[in-house]
Amino acid sequence: xxxxxxxxxxxxxxxxxxxxxxxxxxxxxxxxxxxxxxxxxxxxxxxxxxxxxxxxxxxxxxxxxxxxxxxxxxxxxxxxxxxxxxxxxxxxxxxxxxxxxxxxxxxxxxxxxxxxxxxxxxxxxxxxxxxxxxxxxxxxxxxxxxxxxxxxxxxxxxxxxxxxxxxxxxxxxxxxxxxxxxxxxxxxxxxxxxxxxxxxxxxxxxxxxxxxxxxxxxxxxxxxxxxxxxxxxxxxxxxxxxxxxxxxxxxxxxxxxxxxxxxxxxxxxxxxxxxxxxxxxxxxxxxxxxxxxxxxxxxxxxxxxxxxxxxxxxxxxxxxxxxxxxxxxxxxxxxxxxxxxxxxxxxxxxxxxxxxxxxxxxxxxxxxxxxxxxxxxxxxxxxxxxxxxxxxxxxxxxxxxxxxxxxxxxxxxxxxxxxxxxxxxxxxxxxxxxxxxxxxxxxxxxxxxxxxxxxxxxxxxxxxxxxxxx
Numbered sequence: 001x002x003x004x005x006x007x008x009x010x011x012x013x014x015x016x017x018x019x020x021x022x023x024x025x026x027x028x029x030x031x032x033x034x035x036x037x038x039x040x041x042x043x044x045x046x047x048x049x050x051x052x053x054x055x056x057x058x059x060x061x062x063x064x065x066x067x068x069x070x071x072x073x074x075x076x077x078x079x080x081x082x083x084x085x086x087x088x089x090x091x092x093x094x095x096x097x098x099x100x101x102x103x104x105x106x107x108x109x110x111x112x113x114x115x116x117x118x119x120x121x122x123x124x125x126x127x128x129x130x131x132x133x134x135x136x137x138x139x140x141x142x143x144x145x146x147x148x149x150x151x152x153x154x155x156x157x158x159x160x161x162x163x164x165x166x167x168x169x170x171x172x173x174x175x176x177x178x179x180x181x182x183x184x185x186x187x188x189x190x191x192x193x194x195x196x197x198x199x200x201x202x203x204x205x206x207x208x209x210x211x212x213x214x215x216x217x218x219x220x221x222x223x224x225x226x227x228x229x230x231x232x233x234x235x236x237x238x239x240x241x242x243x244x245x246x247x248x249x250x251x252x253x254x255x256x257x258x259x260x261x262x263x264x265x266x267x268x269x270x271x272x273x274x275x276x277x278x279x280x281x282x283x284x285x286x287x288x289x290x291x292x293x294x295x296x297x298x299x300x301x302x303x304x305x306x307x308x309x310x311x312x313x314x315x316x317x318x319x320x321x322x323x324x325x326x327x328x329x330x331x332x333x334x335x336x337x338x339x340x341x342x343x344x345x346x347x348x349x350x351x352x353x354x355x356x357x358x359x360x361x362x363x364x365x366x367x368x369x370x371x372x373x374x375x376x377x378x379x380x381x382x383x384x385x386x387x388x389x390x391x392x393x394x395x396x397x398x399x400x401x402x403x404x405x406x407x408x409x410x411x412x413x414x415x416x417x418x419x420x421x422x423x424x425x426x427x428x429x430x431x432x433x434x435x436x437x438x439x440x441x442x443x444x445x446x447x448x449x450x451x452x453x454x455x456x457x458x459x460x461x462x463x464x465x466x467x468x469x470x
């Protein structure tokens with residue numbers, strides 16, 4: 001889906017309705033015994049980071065969510081059944097954490113204990129007022145340090161209904177968000193017609209957390225993966241990598257506010273040509289990273305581009321349709337190259353050599369390294385992510401549904417770039433520190449990336465340039 005913020009996802013006035021877990025559900029959760037399945041390392045790191053930043057005196061909302069339209073004035077009872085049915089399908093949504101001293105313990109509700117409370121908030125006639133309300137509401141209802149930490153909403157109009165869902169990041173990743181319009185839409189349509197939906201059993205992210213953590217806890221500081229991270233971090237001057245351009249930040253300064261750049265990068269034809277050119281080296285993901293290595297060298301002058309590349313960890317088919325935070329990271333190092341083809345070859349080799357490092361959560365590695373990575377920012381490092389989202393069920397309908405993946409832009413000193421391939425082309429979103437210097441350099445980065453993607457020969461031009469045999 002197109003990644004954006006709540007301000008730019010085509011919010012329109014209407015009657016706002018909200019769903020949260022009902023009082024009986026909250027009361028049942030309060031007396032639940034601990035669930036022996038532990039948090040994933042990425043969940044624990046996220047929550048500890050939020051607590052650390054909060055203790056430093058700053059409230060940093062970090063929720064993510066989804067928005068999409070349903071046709072007509074929605075039938076609320078059917079929509080409520082769809083939302084509850086979808087929630088029950090994914091166990092992590094009815095699971096949370098509480099503190100016991102400095103330890104986190106999970107609790108998980110039974111399906112029968114999950115109820116949704118519907119509230120009609122009121123009629124909004126001004127879109128800006130509605131946007132402000134939604135952002136403020138989601139900040140509180142989807143807080144990393146609270147529970148429940150999700151909320152559903154709908155804005156009803158005669159011709160259409162906009163559905164919004166916001167979650168603390170511990171529950172969902174980008175792929176989870178992308179599946180929401182199709183899954184909830186199917187449940188809603190079935191409810192309207194009385195049609196039963198085939199049982200759609202999916203793997204539980206809570207079970208995945210237990211398995212991944214057991215695997216991660218089985219290694220020690222002598223493991224090869226830990227050694228390779230240790231060496232990488234040492235070459236990053238003892239820290240995880242920043243985006244290597246001037247962001248106009250003062251060393252030791254307060255955590256800056258952030259801004260968001262989001263826009264189409266290139267159209268479908270140019271995206272296809274770029275993919276075709278990069279395919280011998282592994283495809284567009286390799287191409288975007290290779291292009292970035294060239295551009296940031298031009299902008300920042302660093303001799304080596306170092307970054308952590310996000311990879312999904314849905315390695316078993318049981319997790320393919322599951323809602324959860326299935327993300328790991330692998331480090332790569334790309335020396336300044338003389339041209340794009342050289343950079344492509346280097347990035348491909350780095351990804352092939354290092355992708356296996358994403359199997360062990362970075363939070364576990366940092367704990368084994370013994371370094372003090374007490375986070376002062378929501379982002380431990382900068383990223384450049386590429387995803388071909390066209391494989392997601394319903395992706396061909398996203399434009400008509402006004403479907404968006406939502407990110408909360410608040411505070412942070414890192415740069416996060418997401419490039420998604422959609423049916424209409426490549427879409428780019430970039431969260432960055434709100435300084436004039438950062439804005440200028442990120443605009444230069446985006447324009448250079450666009451120019452490089454457009455510069456590769458299209459397949460027909462490539463064939464025309466090939467010598468013919470007589």
